[in-house]
Amino acid sequence: MNAAIEAEGLRKSYSDHHALNGVNLSVAAGTVLGVLGPNGAGKTTTVRILATLARPDSGRAVVAGHDVLREPREVRRRIGLAGQYAAVDEQLTGRENLVLLGTLLRLGKQGARDRAAELLARFELTDAADRLTRTYSGGMRRRLDLAACLVSSPPVVFLDEPTTGLDPSSRATLWRMIRDQVASGVTVLLTTQYLEEADVLADRIAVVDHGVVIAEGTPDELKRKVGAEWLEVTVAHGRDLSAAASALSCVAAMPPREAAGGKSFSVRLPDGMGAVATAATALETAGIEIAGFALRRPSLDDVFLHLTGQEHS
């Protein structure tokens, strides 16, 4: 396997606080790794080390074939970075932002202009191209930021929380655009606090917490790790809740878990459709009026709860 990003034992401390405690990552060329973790997990620190902006206290990282510590310039030639805050120059227009970057990336005067026009069109910013970016919405800024990190068509791209703080529709637009980029064979490392985002965009997910990778795999593998399917049962009347739960305790693999609201609970079922049928029959026999009966695959929220023992907020 040809890894475009490889990190081994990255550690970094700020005064007495350990931001990274030995991060290991490997991203195959042309794939997307989602680094998923709560606030303060060490996502930004990892990205900044891989993008040559910070030095690790120890550990080793190779990006696009070059060591980040020994050949930072070579690495910088091959990466695009969209940091946690949309880094656009507010006093320039969208077009001026991109042309400046194109010039700095040695595309030449005309080359920089052509590339800017192309990216503005691709990110649906042509109409706003000649407005100061100060007047852009959050979603437009993010799109420009994404365009900015693609000016030189880098083979490796880092996106640090690309949709944090956006409304759902801007987020969906950005997801679509990120997916279009990925289709062109770029290697992407993106960080996110949204489980859904990692699920939608990433080929593999690394879950980080307290500066270490606590789990790694495809979204499906992670879900499987947490266990089989959950049955979510909602009763019509709150008073039937405990009766329903005890009716199902014979088929459940684990004690039922009550959800907030007092009318629903979920049980972990053993594999196979037979269990679902048995459960339905058990409720039927007990004569309980059921408002909802749904089979749910574990979400990444469950993955997180399972791995860290903490609710993910």
Place this chain on the structure above:
Amino acid sequence: MNGVLVDTTALIGRHLLHLRRTPTRILGVTLTPLTMVLVLGYMLNKAISVRGGDYLGYMMAGVGAQVALACVGSIAIGTATSLRNGLVDRFRSLPTSRGAILVAHTVSDLGLAAIGICIASIVGALLGWRPDTGVLSIAAGFGLLLLFTYVMLWFGLLLGLSVRSPEALGALSGLVLVCGSFLSNAFVPLDGLPGWLRVVAEWNPISAVSSACRQLWGGPMSASTGSVVSEHPLPAALVMLAVIAAVTVPLSCRAYHAAEPR
């Protein structure tokens, strides 16, 4: 080498666009010195007397130095702000020479300062300031002021990279402006200062630069105390500026390389 030039030019272009969009920045570095010209040079000109000439001729050097001091706060706040919003990270992640980024920033702010010094000098000339030492000498005085400004800009860069908080820098830049202007002979001869303060003010580089400018422009001088700085202000100023640059330039570059947004 050619590439560094392309980068620097492109980045200077960026700062010039900023200046075109917020021309009030010129006001920011010109307002205080201009007020000094009008209040001290016009309203109080006759009230303040200096040995061997007109007070306006004495203070114009100080006004020039004050433009440089106003630039310190301006560049420091600009740097701290771009550190905060992630722009510094974007530029640092490019294969661009990092020197080009800092040189472009300081050179464009030097242009801003030059505009400020021009405005203050024209107003001074309207009020009757007439340096009469010949074109070369007068130009050398302005050259020294620009050199001083350039060194102060690197100092401001370092300040911005170390302090980080635009709010704190706002307060600090006021302090730099006032302390620099009045703990030196920029506006008031040092004769009246108490002993120890006088020594401090005398060795203040701003005093050396102001005195050297007065010498080059033929203005009235502060009384000499016999110390090296007051006897030979021009060489003293050049040595001091070289020392400050030798400290601030490498420190700023290092701070920029290691900058962590917070």
